Amino acid sequence: MATQAKLEEKVDVVIAGAGASGSTFAAVLARAGKKVVLIDNGPDWQLTDLISSDLWGRRIKPAGPPFILEGKQVAPIGYHGGWGVGGAALHWFANVPRLLPNDFRIKSEHNRAHDWPIAYEDVAPWYDKVADDIGISGDARAEQLWRPAGRDYPMPPMKTFKNGEVWLKGFAANNIRMVPAAVAMNSVDYKGRPACIYDGWCHVGCPIGALANPQVTYLGEARAAGAEVRAWSTVTRVLTDASGKKATGVEYFDRDGEKHVQPASVVVCASWAAQNPRLLLNSATDKHPNGLANASGLVGKYIMTHFTAVTNAMFDDDLEGAKGTIGGQFMSYERYAKTAHKGAFGSTLLVCGGAAKASGLTGIHNARPDLFGPALADFMKRAVKDFTRFTAACEEQPKIENRVELVTEKDEFGMPLARIVHNYDDNEAALWNANFEEGLKIARATGAKEVWQLRTAMPAIHLMGGTIMGTGADNSVVDSFGQTHEVPNLYVAGPGIFPTCGASNPTYTIFALSLRGAENLASNWGTIAG
Amino acid sequence: MDAMERRVFLKGASMGLLAFTVGGIDTLMTPGEARARAVPFRLLNGEEAETLEALGEALVPGAREAGIAHFIDQQVSVPPGEALLEARIVNVKPPFMNFYRAAIGGVDRASTTRSGKRFAALSASEQHDFIDALRQNKINGWQRPPGGLVYFVLRSDAVDVVYGTMEGYESLGVPYLPHIAPDKRW
Numbered sequence: 213m214a215t216q217a218k219l220e221e222k223v224d225v226v227i228a229g230a231g232a233s234g235s236t237f238a239a240v241l242a243r244a245g246k247k248v249v250l251i252d253n254g255p256d257w258q259l260t261d262l263i264s265s266d267l268w269g270r271r272i273k274p275a276g277p278p279f280i281l282e283g284k285q286v287a288p289i290g291y292h293g294g295w296g297v298g299g300a301a302l303h304w305f306a307n308v309p310r311l312l313p314n315d316f317r318i319k320s321e322h323n324r325a326h327d328w329p330i331a332y333e334d335v336a337p338w339y340d341k342v343a344d345d346i347g348i349s350g351d352a353r354a355e356q357l358w359r360p361a362g363r364d365y366p367m368p369p370m371k372t373f374k375n376g377e378v379w380l381k382g383f384a385a386n387n388i389r390m391v392p393a394a395v396a397m398n399s400v401d402y403k404g405r406p407a408c409i410y411d412g413w414c415h416v417g418c419p420i421g422a423l424a425n426p427q428v429t430y431l432g433e434a435r436a437a438g439a440e441v442r443a444w445s446t447v448t449r450v451l452t453d454a455s456g457k458k459a460t461g462v463e464y465f466d467r468d469g470e471k472h473v474q475p476a477s478v479v480v481c482a483s484w485a486a487q488n489p490r491l492l493l494n495s496a497t498d499k500h501p502n503g504l505a506n507a508s509g510l511v512g513k514y515i516m517t518h519f520t521a522v523t524n525a526m527f528d529d530d531l532e533g534a535k536g537t538i539g540g541q542f543m544s545y546e547r548y549a550k551t552a553h554k555g556a557f558g559s560t561l562l563v564c565g566g567a568a569k570a571s572g573l574t575g576i577h578n579a580r581p582d583l584f585g586p587a588l589a590d591f592m593k594r595a596v597k598d599f600t601r602f603t604a605a606c607e608e609q610p611k612i613e614n615r616v617e618l619v620t621e622k623d624e625f626g627m628p629l630a631r632i633v634h635n636y637d638d639n640e641a642a643l644w645n646a647n648f649e650e651g652l653k654i655a656r657a658t659g660a661k662e663v664w665q666l667r668t669a670m671p672a673i674h675l676m677g678g679t680i681m682g683t684g685a686d687n688s689v690v691d692s693f694g695q696t697h698e699v700p701n702l703y704v705a706g707p708g709i710f711p712t713c714g715a716s717n718p719t720y721t722i723f724a725l726s727l728r729g730a731e732n733l734a735s736n737w738g739t740i741a742g
Numbered sequence: 743m744d745a746m747e748r749r750v751f752l753k754g755a756s757m758g759l760l761a762f763t764v765g766g767i768d769t770l771m772t773p774g775e776a777r778a779r780a781v782p783f784r785l786l787n788g789e790e791a792e793t794l795e796a797l798g799e800a801l802v803p804g805a806r807e808a809g810i811a812h813f814i815d816q817q818v819s820v821p822p823g824e825a826l827l828e829a830r831i832v833n834v835k836p837p838f839m840n841f842y843r844a845a846i847g848g849v850d851r852a853s854t855t856r857s858g859k860r861f862a863a864l865s866a867s868e869q870h871d872f873i874d875a876l877r878q879n880k881i882n883g884w885q886r887p888p889g890g891l892v893y894f895v896l897r898s899d900a901v902d903v904v905y906g907t908m909e910g911y912e913s914l915g916v917p918y919l920p921h922i923a924p925d926k927r928w
Binding site: 254255260262263264265266267268270271273274275276277279281286289290291295409411412413418419420534535570571572573575577581582584585586588589592593596597 | 825830831833834877894906907910911914917920
């Protein structure tokens with residue numbers, strides 16, 4: 213490994229990470245005429261790499277990520293993480309529920325957790341803009357049961373299938389109104405991208421461009437506007453000047469182990485909620501002895517996830533479970549109020565109608581993880597026709613003890629690995645159990661012939677927090693645009709900046725906040741970039 | 743991914759084959775074909791392969807013939823980023839061979855302690871009881887990796903080779919519906 217760094221030509225913006233948030237920043241800034249470089253640690257995936265197979269689909273996920281997972285309910289890294297250009301958004305399920313107004317003011321309304329420094333109304337226009345940019349199918353007017361009006365989605369709802377429709381009777385019997393799931397997929401041809409063909413392989417990457425992965429949306433736009441992508445390159449430090457008040461670029465290692473320094477006027481850390489804290493903590497200097505932008509001591513703190521209460525069922529019907537989309541066909545915010553479930557606090561989002569394949573983490577065999585041998589073979593034959601499930605996605609409250617921190621062990625580039633400590637508390641367990649109880653009522657009202665749930669371990673999905681936004685360096689790492697409080701030309705983008713996480717899938721909000729932050733940066737370039 | 747890598751990758755994926763070494767030459771074939779042709783293992787020794795086949799078959803009927811031992815042997819021999827193993831999804835630290843070697847060794851040690859025989863030599867009902875205890879972390883004296891994790895990963899591997907292929911979907915009567923087809927078995 214070389215020790216003398218190769219000095220690259222200075223650019224306007226260097227972005228660590230080419231996933232959802234990095235691609236959005238890149239598109240906005242490249243279109244604004246800035247010279248942009250995205251640096252990503254994995255392959256430069258193309259649509260032709262996205263093979264329809266649970267086995268081959270594992271290639272676009274991390275292999276031995278540099279995290280040590282601790283706690284009773286470990287953080288979701290392997291399945292939910294990204295590896296390579298496109299990041300986790302290359303294999304996202306593309307469910308796009310919004311956060312709702314109550315998510316932004318939990319402290320004010322319930323004296324818990326944090327308020328966001330902005331309101332729903334500040335983000336709503338960006339949700340609308342993202343919908344037009346990337347293409348969303350759904351029924352925005354139906355969602356007005358629970359949220360303020362916005363623009364209609366640019367495409368009508370997706371087609372539905374029996375594996376989703378069979379749940380509707382059960383929800384209705386429990387006074388739960390379901391609406392078409394909002395998804396970032398094409399129900400009709402959109403912006404030169406074809407309509408979905410409902411093959412259910414979304415989770416291993418959509419190669420036809422019907423699903424809005426970065427390659428066919430913001431990353432494609434960024435490249436068209438001149439942004440450069442450097443794959444197989446790992447950013448290890450953000451560099452600052454002698455005063456510690458200005459970021460000067462990043463240090464990274466290429467595939468051959470050669471060290472580079474990429475100077476830039478603005479640095480954006482867009483490497484997901486786990487890696488961004490690791491990067492900032494590893495960028496400590498004498499002016500930032502506890503890690504860059506960490507005067508608050510909150511870099512790495514308040515890691516959050518969602519957890520799911522899944523209800524499984526078998527019906528006397530061929531539900532064509534392998535068809536549809538992996539995310540869902542119907543959704544409901546009916547239990548989204550923070551106190552919707554007695555004795556538990558936090559929002560719940562209900563989703564039904566995801567395709568179920570024969571293998572992979574979400575495969576039907578894992579609906580009965582206790583079965584093996586001939587019993588599993590028998591179950592597989594029945595389940596491929598009769599099986600379906602619905603998911604209650606639940607909100608975790610931020611806890612400072614849930615954290616990312618460096619350890620002494622180092623990776624191949626000499627960068628310390630990170631430990632992620634994550635546990636749920638009694639409140640989360642109560643919310644999980646309440647959703648299971650309601651799930652049974654819903655399922656039994658459908659007429660299903662078998663109903664079961666797995667209550668052995670709380671499954672964590674999505675990773676958020678770790679570099680939360682707030683009003684100042686006393687309570688947060690960044691402001692609502694992702695700009696760090698201490699180093700004005702250093703940004704953090706992605707789910708890490710959420711101060712609370714609601715129960716809605718995070719990627720739509722990642723796009724919206726990134727678009728808002730990037731547009732603000734572009735509009736105030738002279739002040740910020742200096 | 744550069745152009746050369748992508749071509750190699752797509753060639754393997756579209757043909758549904760993995761590269762096995764026969765007579766010093768890399769040859770594309772399915773794990774089941776590799777087993778049928780008695781392709782030598784790259785990293786597993788004979789006892790490890792025997793245990794792995796017995797475990798796979800007890801977890802998912804058909805896994806032995808589908809070549810679970812050849813599949814895992816080939817997969818642990820390639821760089822972790824190339825691997826198709828469920829192990830990478832559940833945050834197993836590479837090199838993945840370390841996990842499999844520890845798991846297989848743990849199974850045979852525990853089986854010998856419990857029954858005086860390696861796992862492959864147990865009767866079907868003994869194998870069932872052993873796996874049932876393994877999945878519930880109820881094997882006395884078991885050390886790392888956790889028994890429940892070993893069960894989960896090996897069961898997933900067995901599901902992959904039996905059901906996760908186009909041939910597996912066909913056996914279940916389910917349409918595979920590929921965009922980019924692994925047009926034989928993968």
